[in-house]
Amino acid sequence: MGQSNTIRILDGNTFVVSEDTGDIEATPSEPTGLFSIDTRFLSRWVLTVNGERLNALSYDDLQYYEARFFLVPGMATHYVDAKLSIIRERTVGGSFREQVTILNHDEKPVDLEIRMDAGSDFADLFQVKDEILNKKGEIYAEAESDRLRLGYRRGSFVRETVISSSESARYDRNGFAYSVHLEPNEQWETRIDVQTHAIGPGGRDLRMGLRVHGTERLALQHDLEEWIAKAPKLNSEHEELATTYRRSLVDLAALRFSPLSLGGQTLPAAGLPWFMTMFGRDSILTCLQVLPFAPEMSKTTLRILASLQGTRFDDFREEDPGRILHEMRYGETAAFEEQPHSPYYGSVDATPLFVILLDEYEKWSGDVDLVRELEQECRAALKWIDNYADLVGNGYIWYERRNTDTGLENQCWKDSWDSISYSDGTLPPFPRATCEVQGYAYDAKVRAARMAREFWGDPAYADLLEREATQLKERFNRDWWVEDGEYYALALDPDGRQCATLSSNVGHLLWSGIVDHDRAEKIAHHLVGPRLFTGWGVRTLAEGEIRYNPIGYHNGTIWPFDNSFIAWGLRRYGFTEEAATIASGILDAATYFHGRLPEAFGGYPREQTKFPVEYPTACSPQAWSTGTPLLLLRTMLGLEPHEGHLAVEPVLPVGMGRIEVLDIPGRWGRVDAFARGRLDLHSLAD
Missing domain, CATH: 1.50.10.10 (Glycosyltransferase)
Structure with missing residues (x-):
């Protein structure tokens, strides 16, 4: 993937590399995904509306820890008459957070099926770099009523990605979905939280010792302002x-x-x-x-x-x-x-x-x-x-x-x-x-x-x-x-x-x-x-x-x-x-x-x-x-x-x-x- 359409945001131990739509579709050889402590915790993160992929109007990596994507459904030839616009706002700090906002510009109400496909190969960064994905443990996915748990287990080595949403969603092993009704000029939004866990011997989460700014944008902005002021x-x-x-x-x-x-x-x-x-x-x-x-x-x-x-x-x-x-x-x-x-x-x-x-x-x-x-x-x-x-x-x-x-x-x-x-x-x-x-x-x-x-x-x-x-x-x-x-x-x-x-x-x-x-x-x-x-x-x-x-x-x-x-x-x-x-x-x-x-x-x-x-x-x-x-x-x-x-x-x-x-x-x-x-x-x- 070339630099021109690759968006990177990072904060210390966590970074995300995605396409200019915000989507992640990783292969073993591409350093795209959500990474932390040398592990890829998300290798698939694809947003669709009514089964249709989205296209980027513009994007902005505003600060090192956040990015914003302005999207519409359909291919480039369909931009002019798009009746929906979608905004993805993404922040990394101690975890990964994304806010999705959908605006209806039509004169009529619309019913939308919004879906995020989510998955992880839990590739070690060396495996990505060497283009060899050889997992010797068990990859699992568990859909619960209020979250999706993706995981990898090899003996006492456990890595998990836990995804939840502020709006009620239907979770399955491959992602989650929403059914949304929007009146004319109405908007809908949800906040999606992605927590990463690294379990070591004794069941302790190794990430508990990390520097965590907090996941709120204001906390991250305050930290940056303090750094520059010093x-x-x-x-x-x-x-x-x-x-x-x-x-x-x-x-x-x-x-x-x-x-x-x-x-x-x-x-x-x-x-x-x-x-x-x-x-x-x-x-x-x-x-x-x-x-x-x-x-x-x-x-x-x-x-x-x-x-x-x-x-x-x-x-x-x-x-x-x-x-x-x-x-x-x-x-x-x-x-x-x-x-x-x-x-x-x-x-x-x-x-x-x-x-x-x-x-x-x-x-x-x-x-x-x-x-x-x-x-x-x-x-x-x-x-x-x-x-x-x-x-x-x-x-x-x-x-x-x-x-x-x-x-x-x-x-x-x-x-x-x-x-x-x-x-x-x-x-x-x-x-x-x-x-x-x-x-x-x-x-x-x-x-x-x-x-x-x-x-x-x-x-x-x-x-x-x-x-x-x-x-x-x-x-x-x-x-x-x-x-x-x-x-x-x-x-x-x-x-x-x-x-x-x-x-x-x-x-x-x-x-x-x-x-x-x-x-x-x-x-x-x-x-x-x-x-x-x-x-x-x-x-x-x-x-x-x-x-x-x-x-x-x-x-x-x-x-x-x-x-x-x-x-x-x-x-x-x-x-x-x-x-x-x-x-x-x-x-x-x-x-x-x-x-x-x-x-x-x-x-x-x-x-x-x-x-x-x-x-x-x-x-x-x-x-x-x-x-x-x-x-x-x-x-x-x-x-x-x-x-x-x-x-x-x-x-x-x-x-x-x-x-x-x-x-x-x-x-x-x-x-x-x-x-x-x-x-x-x-x-x-x-």
């Missing part, structure tokens, strides 16, 4: 920037996810539709992006990830002591260990990123208590880097999956099967080590040294970490530098042979600080040069590489989140014009997506396409794409915590105009930042 205010002469900023704040609110049994705390879920759950890497990077605008997300994320940190060796889940999880799932395949995501630990970057986020959060917030609270978890993460991630024994972080059935082959952020290759296009053997992860390890050690010296009272440990970081930087700049290309290799194979492909990963090295200063200018030139930079952003893989494809998932597309960290890294090394160039391209692209940057878009040259080309299966909204404009704002304004204060050193692209960001929260209270665009981007082409 965020800094942006005033800008660049209207599109203001639109993108507000879109980002709203989508962040929508993506707040409450892990089960953790007291209603929220962190950013990775993205709709496939990744509405907790991801170590995605949640951490999103928190880093939004620190100046929503710092509370970092504290919750750190605590939750710390509580689920690895404690043992488990090859199925790829768990080690100290390792931070990659992904957590709650569906059937995870519950019965057909997938390892309960949780799954197969990423090599989440663990150093955990340490980085804790330090960066303290620099912004002054929350020393949290740094002390998570000292042991930080030490365990650093021990994992040294003792368990160095599979080759040469001081780098490597990966090789131990779960060879369902584990990830590539455990870096570019986790598709063909994302890591030699310059001749062939794939290296395992274990593999990617360049950006070594940068994260370096940064984690430097930051942990600061925390050890200032907050943990352990200067000897701080000295050790600093020595290790210095040695890692020296070793890295020796082993990873591609002499004839003057950039860093994408990866090393276990024999130390370079995957000497030019990729966007080198920008993350600037962000981490592992790049020698005398090489930074070469990296900056590559990042804004024609092989990597398209005019919209930096490609994941440089044009001219064997596996380059402008719509290859990790081999030539543009990822907004990737670009935000690249720009931040360029700024760190003093390349302010190059950082502004990338920020300008990405923010220009955002205007073509109505302010909502997708997960990825095509890596075609800007002069060739004139607009950013959509990637067909990109998640939208996606957390770290949503966070991208916020990190770019921080980068353009030069916002950095410095000795307890907020330093502001703006460099804006030309045409950006005046920007004001008011009430930026931090250890300094709330302060304002002001800037005016003054940069001539044409100078980069000279």
